[in-house]
Amino acid sequence: MSKKQDKKHQQLSAEPSLDFSKALSYTPAPESSAHIRLKKQYDLFINGAWVKPSKGGYFDTINPATEQVLAKVAEATQEDVDKAVKAARAAYENVWSKMPARERAKYIYRIARLIQERAREFAVIESMDGGKPIRESRDIDVPLAANHFFYYAGWADKLEYAFPGKNPESIGVAGQIIPWNFPLLMAAWKIAPALAAGNTVVLKPAESTPLTALKLAEIIEESGLPAGVVNIVTGAGATGAAIVNHPDIDKIAFTGSTDVGKLIQKAIAGTGKKLTLELGGKAANIIFEDAALDQAVEGIVNGIFFNQGHVCCAGSRLFVQEGVADKVIRKLKDRMASLIVGDPMDKNTDIGAINSPEQLKKINEYLKIGVNEGGEVFQPNCSIPAKGYFCKPTLFLNTSQSHRVVQEEIFGPVLAVQTFRTVEEVIEKANNTPYGLSAGVWTDKGSKIFNMTTKLKAGVVWANTYNKFDPSSPFGGFRESGFGREGGLHGLLPYLKLR
Amino acid sequence: MASTSTTKKPTAKKTEVASSNGQAETKQTGSSRIKVQKTYKIFINGQFPRTESGRYYPLTLTDGSIVNLCLSSRKDIRNAVVAAREVQEKWAARAGLNKSQILYRLAEMLETRSSQFIEELQLMGATKEDAAKETETAIDRLIYYAGWCDKFNAVFSSVNPVSSSHFNFSSNEPTGVVTIVAAEESGLLGLVSVMAPVIAGGNTCVVLASESKALSAVTLAEVIATSDIPAGVVNILTGTRKELLAHMANHMDVNAIYLHSNKAEEIKEVETLSALNVKRARIEFVSNWFEPKEENPYRIQDFIEVKTTWHPIGI
Numbered sequence: 001m002s003k004k005q006d007k008k009h010q011q012l013s014a015e016p017s018l019d020f021s022k023a024l025s026y027t028p029a030p031e032s033s034a035h036i037r038l039k040k041q042y043d044l045f046i047n048g049a050w051v052k053p054s055k056g057g058y059f060d061t062i063n064p065a066t067e068q069v070l071a072k073v074a075e076a077t078q079e080d081v082d083k084a085v086k087a088a089r090a091a092y093e094n095v096w097s098k099m100p101a102r103e104r105a106k107y108i109y110r111i112a113r114l115i116q117e118r119a120r121e122f123a124v125i126e127s128m129d130g131g132k133p134i135r136e137s138r139d140i141d142v143p144l145a146a147n148h149f150f151y152y153a154g155w156a157d158k159l160e161y162a163f164p165g166k167n168p169e170s171i172g173v174a175g176q177i178i179p180w181n182f183p184l185l186m187a188a189w190k191i192a193p194a195l196a197a198g199n200t201v202v203l204k205p206a207e208s209t210p211l212t213a214l215k216l217a218e219i220i221e222e223s224g225l226p227a228g229v230v231n232i233v234t235g236a237g238a239t240g241a242a243i244v245n246h247p248d249i250d251k252i253a254f255t256g257s258t259d260v261g262k263l264i265q266k267a268i269a270g271t272g273k274k275l276t277l278e279l280g281g282k283a284a285n286i287i288f289e290d291a292a293l294d295q296a297v298e299g300i301v302n303g304i305f306f307n308q309g310h311v312c313c314a315g316s317r318l319f320v321q322e323g324v325a326d327k328v329i330r331k332l333k334d335r336m337a338s339l340i341v342g343d344p345m346d347k348n349t350d351i352g353a354i355n356s357p358e359q360l361k362k363i364n365e366y367l368k369i370g371v372n373e374g375g376e377v378f379q380p381n382c383s384i385p386a387k388g389y390f391c392k393p394t395l396f397l398n399t400s401q402s403h404r405v406v407q408e409e410i411f412g413p414v415l416a417v418q419t420f421r422t423v424e425e426v427i428e429k430a431n432n433t434p435y436g437l438s439a440g441v442w443t444d445k446g447s448k449i450f451n452m453t454t455k456l457k458a459g460v461v462w463a464n465t466y467n468k469f470d471p472s473s474p475f476g477g478f479r480e481s482g483f484g485r486e487g488g489l490h491g492l493l494p495y496l497k498l499r
Numbered sequence: 500m501a502s503t504s505t506t507k508k509p510t511a512k513k514t515e516v517a518s519s520n521g522q523a524e525t526k527q528t529g530s531s532r533i534k535v536q537k538t539y540k541i542f543i544n545g546q547f548p549r550t551e552s553g554r555y556y557p558l559t560l561t562d563g564s565i566v567n568l569c570l571s572s573r574k575d576i577r578n579a580v581v582a583a584r585e586v587q588e589k590w591a592a593r594a595g596l597n598k599s600q601i602l603y604r605l606a607e608m609l610e611t612r613s614s615q616f617i618e619e620l621q622l623m624g625a626t627k628e629d630a631a632k633e634t635e636t637a638i639d640r641l642i643y644y645a646g647w648c649d650k651f652n653a654v655f656s657s658v659n660p661v662s663s664s665h666f667n668f669s670s671n672e673p674t675g676v677v678t679i680v681a682a683e684e685s686g687l688l689g690l691v692s693v694m695a696p697v698i699a700g701g702n703t704c705v706v707l708a709s710e711s712k713a714l715s716a717v718t719l720a721e722v723i724a725t726s727d728i729p730a731g732v733v734n735i736l737t738g739t740r741k742e743l744l745a746h747m748a749n750h751m752d753v754n755a756i757y758l759h760s761n762k763a764e765e766i767k768e769v770e771t772l773s774a775l776n777v778k779r780a781r782i783e784f785v786s787n788w789f790e791p792k793e794e795n796p797y798r799i800q801d802f803i804e805v806k807t808t809w810h811p812i813g814i
Binding site for chain 2: 147163164165166258261262263265266268269270277279434449453458459460461462463464465468470472473474475476478479480481482483485488489490498
């Protein structure tokens with residue numbers, strides 16, 4: 001190594017030099033929440049009407065950035081779930097399965113349009129209830145949700161073209177349970193294909209983020225969708241279990257953790273219910289020496305810090321080829337120093353609030369585990385609000401395959417970094433996990449991309465990009481990341497019987 | 500001279516005597532030659548071991564003779580899964596055309612030995628007509644799926660018109676290692692009809708054959724061994740569902756299970772154990788394997804995983 005190179009190398013290994021908090025300060029740019037309409041209390045949406053919970057229980061949903069209560073939400077019991085299933089069954093038998101497919105489509109199109117009309121209100125509520133930056137809810141969650149309905153609406157009268165040689169038929173009543181990381185978007189991913197395929201729905205949003213699903217119920221009411229076609233019941237695990245175990249539900253669709261997914265798979269064993277599971281992940285994001293490194297660094301940041309890392313497909317294991325490891329990590333640290341952690345409603349914010357105190361506790365436990373395992377921790381010197389649940393973006397350097405922060409899904413802004421030398425080595429390491437949801441590859445060589453994307457065991461592979469989603473693009477995992485696809489033509493199959 | 504695979508030809512029944520060590524002697528007109536008997540073994544990694552457990556179960560054939568089949572154990576399943584896992588990616592990486600030709604070759608081998616299958620099916624209770632029909636349909640079914648190897652991906656893939664500036668496509672990859680619990684009632688056709696789509700999709704498999712109609716499965720293993728199917732792609736065990744079903748379903752390095760059953764307790768057991776590692780459990784009961792609708796590419800689709808790849812479009 002020449003002296004000049006040596007000097008450069010040393011510079012790159014130094015601590016991050018960009019401290020935006022001193023050089024520049026951003027004036028707060030908060031999104032207004034004055035225009036939103038939130039009720040103090042929400043009942044259950046069953047059979048086209050708002051129904052009080054049978055046991056009269058309500059729970060609070062809070063804003064994780066302020067810890068303030070946003071609304072009270074009904075807790076659905078077994079009895080309420082039963083009511084919802086009965087409504088869905090009746091709507092299926094009497095109305096929805098008999099309606100001409102193109103009429104069905106029009107209702108779904110109408111829902112898409114109504115979401116678009118009220119997009120900003122939904123984005124604001126999504127950020128308030130879940131803690132995600134308004135930039136993300138406004139530019140990603142809400143538009144994608146609307147587009148998802150719009151996309152699947154068009155499939156309703158074209159199903160026979162999707163499955164050559166088969167006659168697709170609806171299944172019946174679908175029970176759907178969704179997580180708290182993309183509350184409205186997951187509701188759209190579940191409801192839109194189910195309705196397009198001619199099924200009716202009982203959906204339970206996550207207990208920490210029920211508001212946008214309830215607002216969606218308002219839209220559904222407004223759309224004139226026949227009563228009972230979509231029922232929304234709020235509650236926690238017990239409500240979910242009541243859906244999973246209900247004898248008159250024909251299909252369960254679940255998005256959430258692998259542990260709960262396994263419980264559900266076991267619970268419905270022998271019942272004849274159809275099942276799709278979209279579970280956890282621990283995605284490898286792989287940077288080769290010949291990658292466009294600045295773009296790759298943006299991809300790493302987007303891969304792990306998007307939505308505070310509350311993403312099942314988050315690129316939470318970084319693999320950097322040895323020759324560029326110092327450089328990439330230095331650039332990554334610099335970039336992390338410029339991230340703004342704080343008020344989700346501020347349009348400058350990059351990383352919002354952790355969804356719940358429980359999740360923050362879990363992440364903090366992993367931070368301790370990572371340190372105890374011998375990982376070298378890096379966090380930028382950024383400020384975080386005193387109130388609310390926040391976590392600084394975190395790197396664990398010098399980790400190895402056996403570390404728990406490498407093996408287990410943390411579901412937070414925590415990235416475990418490893419290096420590699422050869423293509424074979426990184427494929428082996430990347431695939432060495434029970435998960436198989438997603439992966440990322442960064443290189444400028446096309447043949448290397450296809451070699452990698454073919455060999456990585458993952459349902460979604462992003463090459464020279466990361467965390468991109470589209471209604472027309474199937475999403476779902478290999479192995480213990482679940483089965484069935486959501487999105488695209490392939491997303492229809494879980495909601496159909498092929499005769 | 501037809502077969503060397505069974506203890507006796509049905510027509511030779513009257514001229515056969517069981518010797519003291521349980522082996523049958525065949526006296527045939529004009530020949531005093533003693534017939535060589537076949538030992539029925541299992542098929543793991545392209546080889547024909549006996550079960551590691553050393554156990555057997557007797558199967559009485561329609562001619563009154565009794566053959567001893569391997570009563571396979573959990574350890575046999577585990578050995579077979581190791582072999583299936585070892586070769587799975589190599590099998591999947593073969594070109595569709597190559598897999599297609601290999602399955603076609605398997606059909607060729609089956610055709611040349613069809614008289615043996617017909618004879619064995621009769622020994623296990625089929626009429627001559629039914630035995631011939633089952634053998635012929637099994638051969639044709641192999642050829643049917645041979646043709647799909649390099650075509651199903653075109654049918655089940657898609658290029659997805661995403662709104663952003665990306666090229667995005669979804670293609671199909673094998674689920675991995677599949678355990679198959681084959682139809683009890685249909686020893687040859689029931690097995691071929693599920694094995695062929697599983698391997699056509701690039702998976703490898705461990706098959707538990709029909710307990711009562713196991714001869715066809717063992718002979719099929721011999722056909723597979725003499726075709727170009729790489730060792731480990733298909734492994735065939737004989738034994739009892741009662742003992743082995745749970746082990747077929749709970750193995751943590753198996754990605755999917757294909758169970759032929761209409762028994763509620765079997766289905767529940769398999770689905771419950773599948774949850775251990777989010778195994779895909781495909782369960783069906785086919786009453787008539789001869790129906791043309793029982794051969795279709797959707798049986799391949801049941802054992803493939805959709806992979807979606809994104810790449811930016813631009814400079």
